[in-house]
Amino acid sequence: MDPQTIHKRRWTILYVLVVCLLVVVLDNTVLNVALKTIADPREGLGASQGQLEWAINSYTLVFAGLLFTFGVLGDRIGRKRMLIIGMALFGLSSLVSSYAQSPDQLILARAAMGLGGAAVMPQTLSVIANVFEPEERGRAIGVWAGAVGVAIALGPILGGLLLDHFWWGSVFLINVPIVIVGVIAIALVVPESRGRHMKIDFGGVLLSIAGLVLVTYGIIEGGEKAAVFVPQVYGPVLAGVALLAVFAWYETRIEHPSLNVRLFRDGRLSASVGAIALVFFALGGVVLFISLYVQSVRGYSPLGAGLLTIPLAAGQLLVAPRSARLVSRYGARRVAATGLTMVAAALLSYHVTATVDSPIWLLEITFFVQGAGMGMVMPPATTAVMSVLPREQAGSGSAINNIARQVAVALGVAVLGSLVTSIYRTGMKPHLTALPASLRGAASESIGATAGVADKLGPAGRALMGPAHESFVHAMHVTSAISSAVALLGAFVVLRWMPGKSPEESFEVSTEEREPIEV
Numbered sequence: 001m002d003p004q005t006i007h008k009r010r011w012t013i014l015y016v017l018v019v020c021l022l023v024v025v026l027d028n029t030v031l032n033v034a035l036k037t038i039a040d041p042r043e044g045l046g047a048s049q050g051q052l053e054w055a056i057n058s059y060t061l062v063f064a065g066l067l068f069t070f071g072v073l074g075d076r077i078g079r080k081r082m083l084i085i086g087m088a089l090f091g092l093s094s095l096v097s098s099y100a101q102s103p104d105q106l107i108l109a110r111a112a113m114g115l116g117g118a119a120v121m122p123q124t125l126s127v128i129a130n131v132f133e134p135e136e137r138g139r140a141i142g143v144w145a146g147a148v149g150v151a152i153a154l155g156p157i158l159g160g161l162l163l164d165h166f167w168w169g170s171v172f173l174i175n176v177p178i179v180i181v182g183v184i185a186i187a188l189v190v191p192e193s194r195g196r197h198m199k200i201d202f203g204g205v206l207l208s209i210a211g212l213v214l215v216t217y218g219i220i221e222g223g224e225k226a227a228v229f230v231p232q233v234y235g236p237v238l239a240g241v242a243l244l245a246v247f248a249w250y251e252t253r254i255e256h257p258s259l260n261v262r263l264f265r266d267g268r269l270s271a272s273v274g275a276i277a278l279v280f281f282a283l284g285g286v287v288l289f290i291s292l293y294v295q296s297v298r299g300y301s302p303l304g305a306g307l308l309t310i311p312l313a314a315g316q317l318l319v320a321p322r323s324a325r326l327v328s329r330y331g332a333r334r335v336a337a338t339g340l341t342m343v344a345a346a347l348l349s350y351h352v353t354a355t356v357d358s359p360i361w362l363l364e365i366t367f368f369v370q371g372a373g374m375g376m377v378m379p380p381a382t383t384a385v386m387s388v389l390p391r392e393q394a395g396s397g398s399a400i401n402n403i404a405r406q407v408a409v410a411l412g413v414a415v416l417g418s419l420v421t422s423i424y425r426t427g428m429k430p431h432l433t434a435l436p437a438s439l440r441g442a443a444s445e446s447i448g449a450t451a452g453v454a455d456k457l458g459p460a461g462r463a464l465m466g467p468a469h470e471s472f473v474h475a476m477h478v479t480s481a482i483s484s485a486v487a488l489l490g491a492f493v494v495l496r497w498m499p500g501k502s503p504e505e506s507f508e509v510s511t512e513e514r515e516p517i518e519v
Helices: 003-008 010-039 049-077 079-098 103-131 134-165 175-189 202-225 231-251 261-265 267-297 302-308 310-330 332-353 360-388 391-431 437-443 447-497
Strands: none
Touching: 003 010, 010 049, 010 079, 010 103, 010 134, 010 175, 010 302, 049 079, 049 103, 049 202, 049 391, 079 103, 079 175, 103 134, 103 360, 103 391, 134 302, 134 310, 134 360, 202 231, 202 391, 261 267, 267 302, 267 332, 267 360, 267 391, 267 447, 302 310, 302 360, 310 332, 310 360, 332 360, 332 447, 360 391, 391 447
């Protein structure tokens, strides 16, 4: 495909990449709605709580552990080729997941879906970096970021609609026709691109896989155990961090590194990755407790809870594609810092306005502000990351962006989730003294567990739900305040280390990026 044709088709190429992105992101949010049905022994698979957690975590573990590897492989063997392979694997694994006959089969199929997702995700950004010139890249990445927000909000809505009319496997089967259309469109529209004369850095790839898998596994264990300072959590995390440190050292010693770690000296890269990680760490725990708040405290169904998140998606969809204009006028540092401050204000508003019976429209306004803030943070930060790395390493840059987000979300769920659990247990302890000793532990685990015990006790158990709601809202208030502080820290990082830009300037393009690539 000649450069002129690529330039003419660039927006069509972007829309094809958005379809690939939507199917991968949608899957995670759809599954959360289906967990209750999958746990049912008659309508689902009768999965235990541990099996449900690993149906989610097997995907996360493989996805986060292999993101960097597939980003590197896409740079080496061809991004279009890797995109097609990833989409095909994701579709086939979705088909197997939809007809799984046991929880163990579902867990293995979900791990295979993580493999396909890891192959797809880095290629979407790296193709954008190679198809769009710097002056349009920010706008294209804004559309890409807006699509992520839409997918996150559409997942629960689509999942609720499917479960209302079909069996639990439909939440995975819906991926198959989308994947088929996506693969055909990729083959017809997306150009092939790769870095020239690039050898595969097998040592760096293996170190990155081992390090990322260990870090992710430790974080997942922290989320499951609702604890951080236990050997099963900090042991794998510390071992993973040590391996990643060896990876960074190794990359400085070889001729053809997968990642030039010295580029992190550039404030655009380091500050942007830091901002992405901090904002998604803050949001990780918030997404967890807001879902429980809306359903367990306010009484909305899964579909109703999904519909409530539409303003969150609307905020991202409206602002993210327009963020490039804001950057060209005010500079990336000001735009990203403003977005992070908006996110911090939205998180703090949960602390101030969310109560057991507060007006739901206040929550909707908060969702919109939070989404708009995200729309001002993600495109400039992502564009900054991609602008520092040469086009030959676009897959590595895309992987760094996605790893920061994925690991930060898992860490936020683990740390902030354990904090919510600890505060909730402390608040409920005085209200459980009248229960039999065998029920006290179960009733204090979570608000869902308290509701389960209350149902078993009948009318006598209803008295537990008032204190349960109050205790959960208090835990939510504390956690949202901490999350707000973390988002503000992200704003400080951007203001302190991201280079300033005059209104007329756009992101710089590195010398290596101007070199032609094989297309």
